[in-house]
Amino acid sequence: MADITLLYVAPGAGDAGSGGGVPDALRRAADLEVRVAGALSAARDQFDGAIDCVVTAYELPDGTGIDLLAHVRETAPDCPCVLYDDVDPGTIDTGDVEGEIIEYIPRGSGDGERLASVVRDLVANRMQVAYPLPHDEDERLTALARYDPDDLSVTEAFDRLADLAVEHFGGRVAFVGLVDEREERFVACQGTDWERLDRQDTICTHTILEEDLMVVENVQEDPRFASAERLVELDIRSYAGATLTTPAGQTIGTFCLVDDEPRAYSERERTYLRLLADEAAEQLELRRRLVEAERGTESGRTESETEGGREGES
Amino acid sequence: MYGFDSGLDLQPVSPGTSVVITGPAMSGLTELTLRLLACGDREGLIVLSTDDPADEVIANYERRDGRFDHGRMAVVDCGKARETTSEDGNVRSVTSPTDLTGLGIQFTSLYEELYRGGIDAVRVGVLSVSSLLLYAKEFRNVYRFLHTMTGRIRSADGLGVFALDPSSHDDRAVQSIVQTFDARIELRETDGGREFRVRGLAEQPEDWRSYEPVAPG
Structure with missing residues (x-):
């Protein structure tokens, strides 16, 4: 191929x-x-x-x-x-x-x-992308693939966390997003029904270069995003996102809050957002281990069935 | 390896590297950028100039490095009618710094001509990223433009030297753009003259080093 x-x-x-x-x-x-x-x-x-x-x-x-x-x-x-x-x-x-x-x-x-x-x-080398790339982008994408993003939308734990965030912050939207090679996929989204966005239209693709979190109090006053039409269409006027990091240190996504008006986030609010992001990252890790354990069991079963079959043949 | 003039306390850097020089435009940013672009006898040069006309860039370059060899050196400037302005085709123009499409086409076509001419070490300068940011209709287009340039420089074993005056821009924008490059050279003016320091390049001095300008600018 x-x-x-x-x-x-x-x-x-x-x-x-x-x-x-x-x-x-x-x-x-x-x-x-x-x-x-x-x-x-x-x-x-x-x-x-x-x-x-x-x-x-x-x-x-x-x-x-x-x-x-x-x-x-x-x-x-x-x-x-x-x-x-x-x-x-x-x-x-x-x-x-x-x-x-x-x-x-x-x-x-x-x-x-x-x-x-x-x-x-x-x-x-992804030479014509319109956003900054992490220096470890290839390793980051390899790590993300291990978290099986195609199937993650079924995980209700993320919905509950996003729900909690909307309740706590009183904002319009909270979401858990995974930043893939060309797009961001929303595995949980409360307050709206976004499923995916081109990576160049997201603020999260900038957040994943941060060590901890990124706040944009007024999107229209930030030169990185002020001319992004898609953000205007989606009515994103303020943003706070905390990174989702694997135990090996790869940032694979974000936990975010967005609002339709400019707003600031206090230190206490940022700490709470960090907590929610850490919880989401832990859920991702638990789920990865579960999926890999199931695959291991299935693979073990298949192997033993194959071996059993061979024994039966002999 | 790409070496630099002995008046600068800089070790040679590896092929494929792109460096951004940040500092005040009025305090030697262009001068230091052109000094890092000073070529060896077998190297090629492409300068994209957003503010100054090509003849001024060439005059500035020759003041520091001797002859501008049209056989292996080229300049693209902005603000004229889009046409080839020299007989050898190595001095070109696009209509304005907003025309990143035209700049990208001219840059890559010149790089290809040098490659086909057997020149495999090319220094590339951009004077300046500040103007690209000021004039760009969308910030993200500047990313795409810079990624294209640094990507080409990396894959073709070139050297990129990009000038940026941070005082003209929002700090968040500057921090974000600087991430596009492999390394950063910070320039500052002091009571006694000018100093620079290097971030992100192995085996280079990370403390402030003074240097003597060779010409105004």
Whole structure:
């Protein structure tokens, strides 16, 4: 199975008899699965959550690579994009997306080996994300995977803790969130029904770089978040988040309070929030041990059944 | 390794490193940044200038380091019509510091040209991150831009030197942006002159060290 799924977009790409127009190095690479599109509209149709990187020509029959960049940033904002063309960079019209980033690799006469190398770097090093990354991000994500986040929403203990927080602080929303590679998933949420947010739209992705907790008394006055439209849409005007840390020291999520008006948090309130976060982290740890013990039992049972079967055969 | 002029008490740093220099813009921030960008004979250079026109950057650079070699050195400035402004294509412009898309395209295309020209050690300077933050429509776009640059510098074994004047920004924003880099050099002015100290680089002096400026700026 390929490590990276790539969307390659160029006029004529995919046409029969031309090898699809895809550079040889991309077609040869065992670690790359290449999907192709010959136009902007086809690229939009093909672009989904499985795509790890987009490589596009500038001029497309029904638009430009910059138009595709705008679509990618709206749909899957962390996905890296590359312009692969020989057009003079100075003539590229960046139009309405002049804050977004796309790499430029000259097509030249090579077989695309350099392009393949840049694509691997972009994906592996998450080079086009729009938020700060912890220095131990890979280890952090590995740790998070051990807590089985796909199934965590069934855990009622987190709902009770979030409920307690809303009652105690009198705020609008309390939640337990796990910060995954591309999104934050809410495993408990009281006061609203959020399920997930793109990571770049969350304050929590900044909180996980803190040692303890982060308070933003007025989101609109904090330059890091003042221009974030999604926070305005969700009516998040103040925020307090405490980190959820594993026994090994990896921060995998946050316990948070948000309100629809600016507010401050006293030392006592911060201490209480810390307590709630510690309790949530302990619940996560207990649950991880339980799940691993169950898996161990099942795996042991399977092994003994297999061995029993073999004995029966002999 | 990337070395520095002997007037600075700095040990060479490893390829792939990106350093932010923080200090007052009017007290030698540009001067110190350009000194760290002074290239060896076989190194390449790309400077992104948000405030000063390219010819001024080149004049400043030459005042400290001798010749600006167009065969392996390039400048992208902001504020002119987007067009190639030199015959060799190594002096370029984007319309404004808000056009991070254009800056990113010019930066990566120049890096690729140096790479294809066989230059595998490249120093990259940004003068300055402060202006990018001031002009950016969204703060997070600056993150994405800086991640792209530091990521490219890391994977291509380059050296990044980024100038930032903290006094122009909210402390929270500065702390957050500084986390993007591998190391920080703090600059300050004292009664007797100028001093710097290093944070985050192995085998470098962490205490304040004085140095002599080589030219105003």
